[in-house]
Amino acid sequence: MNAPFDxxxxxxxxxxxRAQSSESRRSLIEExxxxxxxxxxxxxxxxxxxFGLATMETVEMFDQEPAFxxxxxAQAMARQCALLRQPGGVNASGLLTAVIADPFDLDLxxxxxxxxxxxxxxxxxxxxxxxxxxxxxxGKQEESVRAVDTxxxxxxxxxYGRRExxxxxxxxxxxxxxxxxxxxxxxxxxLYDALKCGASDIHLESTASxxxxxxxxxxxxxxxxxxxxxxxxxxxxxxxxxxxELDIAERRVPQDGSFRVESGGxxxxxxxxxxxSIHGEDAVIRILDKRAMLAACGAxxxxxxxxxxxxxxxxxxxxxxxxxxxxxxxxxxxxxTTTLYAALTEIHNGRExxxxxxxxxxxxxxxxxxxxxxxxxxxxxxRGLRSILRHDPDKIMVGEIRDRxxxxxxxxxxxxxxxxxxxxxxxxxxxxxxxxxxxxxxPYAFVSALNGIWAQRLVRINCPHxxxxxxxxxxxxxxxxxxxxxxxDYLFMRGKGCGDCRGTGYKGRRSIAEILTLNDEIRELIVxxxxxxxxxAAAAANGTRSLRMAALELxxxxxxxxxxxxxxxxxx
Numbered sequence: 001m002n003a004p005f006d007x008x009x010x011x012x013x014x015x016x017x018r019a020q021s022s023e024s025r026r027s028l029i030e031e032x033x034x035x036x037x038x039x040x041x042x043x044x045x046x047x048x049x050x051f052g053l054a055t056m057e058t059v060e061m062f063d064q065e066p067a068f069x070x071x072x073x074a075q076a077m078a079r080q081c082a083l084l085r086q087p088g089g090v091n092a093s094g095l096l097t098a099v100i101a102d103p104f105d106l107d108l109x110x111x112x113x114x115x116x117x118x119x120x121x122x123x124x125x126x127x128x129x130x131x132x133x134x135x136x137x138x139g140k141q142e143e144s145v146r147a148v149d150t151x152x153x154x155x156x157x158x159x160y161g162r163r164e165x166x167x168x169x170x171x172x173x174x175x176x177x178x179x180x181x182x183x184x185x186x187x188x189x190x191l192y193d194a195l196k197c198g199a200s201d202i203h204l205e206s207t208a209s210x211x212x213x214x215x216x217x218x219x220x221x222x223x224x225x226x227x228x229x230x231x232x233x234x235x236x237x238x239x240x241x242x243x244x245e246l247d248i249a250e251r252r253v254p255q256d257g258s259f260r261v262e263s264g265g266x267x268x269x270x271x272x273x274x275x276x277s278i279h280g281e282d283a284v285i286r287i288l289d290k291r292a293m294l295a296a297c298g299a300x301x302x303x304x305x306x307x308x309x310x311x312x313x314x315x316x317x318x319x320x321x322x323x324x325x326x327x328x329x330x331x332x333x334x335x336x337t338t339t340l341y342a343a344l345t346e347i348h349n350g351r352e353x354x355x356x357x358x359x360x361x362x363x364x365x366x367x368x369x370x371x372x373x374x375x376x377x378x379x380x381x382x383r384g385l386r387s388i389l390r391h392d393p394d395k396i397m398v399g400e401i402r403d404r405x406x407x408x409x410x411x412x413x414x415x416x417x418x419x420x421x422x423x424x425x426x427x428x429x430x431x432x433x434x435x436x437x438x439x440x441x442x443p444y445a446f447v448s449a450l451n452g453i454w455a456q457r458l459v460r461i462n463c464p465h466x467x468x469x470x471x472x473x474x475x476x477x478x479x480x481x482x483x484x485x486x487x488x489d490y491l492f493m494r495g496k497g498c499g500d501c502r503g504t505g506y507k508g509r510r511s512i513a514e515i516l517t518l519n520d521e522i523r524e525l526i527v528x529x530x531x532x533x534x535x536x537a538a539a540a541a542n543g544t545r546s547l548r549m550a551a552l553e554l555x556x557x558x559x560x561x562x563x564x565x566x567x568x569x570x571x572x
Contacts, residue, residue, distance in 0.1 A: 038465075040130055048128040051103045056127040059466075059497035061137040063087075067096055068141075071115045077138050079108060080131060083116055098124055101131040133499030139196065140502050183235035186211075186227065187243075191270075191285075193224065195263050197502070200287055200333060204240075206233050206280035218460050218509055219333055219568075230280070237274065237281045244272040252276055269360065288362055300363070302342045305335070306510040308553070314515045315454060319343040319421070324451035325414040329426040335458050335511055336423045337362055340397055343421065344368060353392055357384040358399035373399070381406040389413060398422035404439040411441060414449035428547060429453040429516040430536060433526055447523040455514040457547055457568045461559050462493050463501035470494040476562050480552065493558035510559065512550040512569075517542065 041057075048055045066073075067083040076082050082099040098112045103126075113124050190213055194202045199215040211233035213224040227233070241248045244257030255274040260267050271286040302312055318326045326343075328336045341363050348354055348367060356365075359373035359381070369391075371384050381398060382405040388396055389409075401407050401424045414420045426432045432453050436446050470492050477487065495505025516522075516539050525535050536544075551565035 044128055044130055047103055051128070053103065053126050053128045056097075056099055056129045056133075057497075058129075058133045058137050058499045058503050061099065061129075061133070062140075062497070062503050064097065066141050067116070070096065070117065071112070073138065073141060075115075077135075079111070080134055080138075081108060081112060082134055082137060083112065095125045097127055099127045099129050099134055099137075101129060101134055103128055130499060136499030136502050181235075181239075182232060183239045186232070186236055187239045190224070191261060192263070194285075194287060195268065195289070202283075202285040202287070204236060204283040204285075206237070206277055206282055208279055211236060216333075218504075218506060219458055220460070234280060237283055240272055240283050240285070241274065244270075246272070246274060251281055271360070288360065300338075300342050300345050302339070302346060305339060305342060307513055308550070311513040311515060311550075314452075314517065315339075315343065315513070316346070318452045318454070318515075318517070319347050321419055321451050323414060323417045323419050325410065325420045325422065325449045326451055327432055327453045328421070328423045329429065329432055329453060329455045330423075330457060331425065331427075333458070334456055336456065337399065339454070339456060339511070340421050340423065341365065344395075344397060347395070352394035354395045354397070355388045355391060355393045356397035356399070357381060357388060358397070382409060385409045385413070389418075393418060395419040395421070400424065404441065407436060407439045407441050411445050411449045415445065420449075426455070429455045429514050429544070430532060430539075433535075443527050443529070447518060447526050450518055452515065452517040455516075455547060457512050457551075458509040459512055459551060459554060459560050459568050460506035460564050461508055461510050461554070462561065463495040463498060463505055463507040465500040465507075466498035466505065467493045467495045467558070472562055479566055480548070480562055482552075487556075490556045491558040492555070492562075494561050506560075506564070510554065512547060512554065514545065514547045514550065516544050 045055055047053075061082065061084060064084040065087050066076075067085045068076075071081075071083040080101060084097040084099060096116045098109070098116065100108060100112070102108065109126065116124050190202060190204070193199075194215050197215060197217055199217050200219075201216040203212075203214040203216070203221065205212040205214065207226075210226065210228040210230060212226050215222050215224050227236075238248045240246075241255070241257075243259040244255075245259070246255045246257045253276065256272065257274075258269060258271045260269055262268070266289075269288040271288065273284045273286075275282045275284075302315060307315070328339055330336050337358075344354060344356070344365060348365070350367060353369070354367075355369045355371065357371045357373060361370045361372045364370065371379075371388070373379055373381060373384065381400070381402060385396070385398060385406060386409060396410075396413060396418055398406065398410055398420065399422075401410060401422055410420050410422055424432060424435055426435050433443075437443065472487075472492055474484065477483065495501055495507070497503040497505045501507040519542055522535060522538050522542065525538060547569045548565070551560070551569050554560045555562055555565060
């Protein structure tokens with residue numbers, strides 16, 4: 001099945017197989033980690049042939065059930081192995097499957113046979129997998145199982161506990177495991193899981209039988225775990241209220257708050273929203289990890305955000321205007337604020353006063369005055385913006401235009417010689433005009449102040465380690481208004497799921513943009529309230545390209561899938 005040993009590294013495998021020394025095993029694992037994913041998989045295949053074992057990848061592991069009754073998750077993670085069984089119980093042959101990364105480790109194999117209760121030892125089926133695939137599988141199971149595993153069986157007799165006198169709880173695997181109260185343990189383990197998998201939001205949904213935990217990763221909501229027990233669900237919500245300094249006795253109205261945790265040596269701000277539901281109360285936790293944003297981008301520049309060259313050129317031109325307004329639009333979580341931060345970083349030269357007002361301040365920009373909104377103290381966007389104008393600014397960033405008063409002040413600021421960068425929620429660049437009309441803003445003043453509108457989305461991209469060629473059928477092509485004749489030069493790719501992408505087939509996201517720059521013709525059409533089709537036609541003649549067209553370019557080059565662009569740009 002695999003190619004014969006034809007390199008010095010391959011030939012050394014046979015020597016190590018006979019030696020079975022700990023030094024040889026360590027050397028082998030280190031060398032595997034130094035290879036590319038494809039090379040490492042090829043070597044694992046040859047090792048499997050040498051020992052007469054089968055190989056297994058993450059996507060195949062997900063097709064089976066974890067045997068955590070035989071090998072608890074904590075021990076599986078410590079030993080970096082897994083015990084699996086076919087769905088519905090032990091498979092027909094009575095075998096459990098052990099997945100290991102090191103075929104030379106006979107002690108591990110013996111230990112797994114004992115854990116599995118397999119007698120004789122031959123009744124345990126061994127499979128070989130990359131260490132990264134096993135860790136990815138266990139990490140995924142950790143999200144859905146560990147929260148339950150640490151609570152089930154410990155609810156009886158435990159009392160509800162709270163930590164006092166701490167502004168930031170430290171989250172580590174050990175601290176989660178040692179928590180005394182089931183509610184505290186579940187909250188901490190959920191936060192730990194979310195931070196580990198890079199989630200932007202955590203959803204805790206009360207159900208008729210308990211609590212459902214979900215994570216939003218790369219913009220998609222992913223089910224994490226289901227925890228039984230109505231009383232436990234109520235305690236978990238109460239725990240969040242205590243952390244966020246909310247009223248634990250109030251269950252009839254929505255509440256908002258925030259708290260902070262420490263993980264990996266950094267403090268992370270969390271915003272909490274509590275909402276009453278038919279089964280009790282639901283909670284959503286927004287994770288504001290400032291360092292994670294910088295780590296994901298590599299550096300806070302426009303080049304690092306993944307836009308194509310024409311889009312970047314237009315955005316830089318709009319951001320470097322002497323005065324006027326640049327509007328960035330898109331749904332929540334589409335990267336609007338990150339784009340504005342990157343633009344401010346590039347245009348900041350130390351010779352101009354730049355002031356921002358945000359809710360909240362998500363990233364600290366050196367040399368720029370940043371003001372956090374505090375509505376409880378009366379500091380709203382509108383009041384803060386008025387004060388900013390008395391502070392001699394050259395450029396202003398308004399985190400979001402939410403109401404008529406803020407919109408009016410922003411427009412007047414742009415008309416009086418300031419450059420205003422701001423965001424507003426709309427599906428595309430043309431829906432922005434309807435939003436400002438709804439706010440009763442004078443259209444002539446608005447288009448006079450407006451330099452351009454930038455709409456953006458974040459599209460998940462195929463995992464580079466498991467993406468394979470695929471051919472969509474006519475129905476799938478028709479869903480994005482394509483025909484077979486139009487896709488002759490398309491390179492369709494799709495990730496099949498592996499350890500690097502946690503079995504999703506996608507790894508990372510890339511930004512796409514729709515840009516409208518205003519000229520005299522478009523301004524006249526807007527002031528005259530002409531039909532939207534005429535405005536779109538004028539915009540297209542002026543170089544505006546839709547979000548759907550930008551997304552299809554990524555599909556053409558094999559970067560993403562039709563399914564993903566349909567999800568992201570369906571209503572754009």
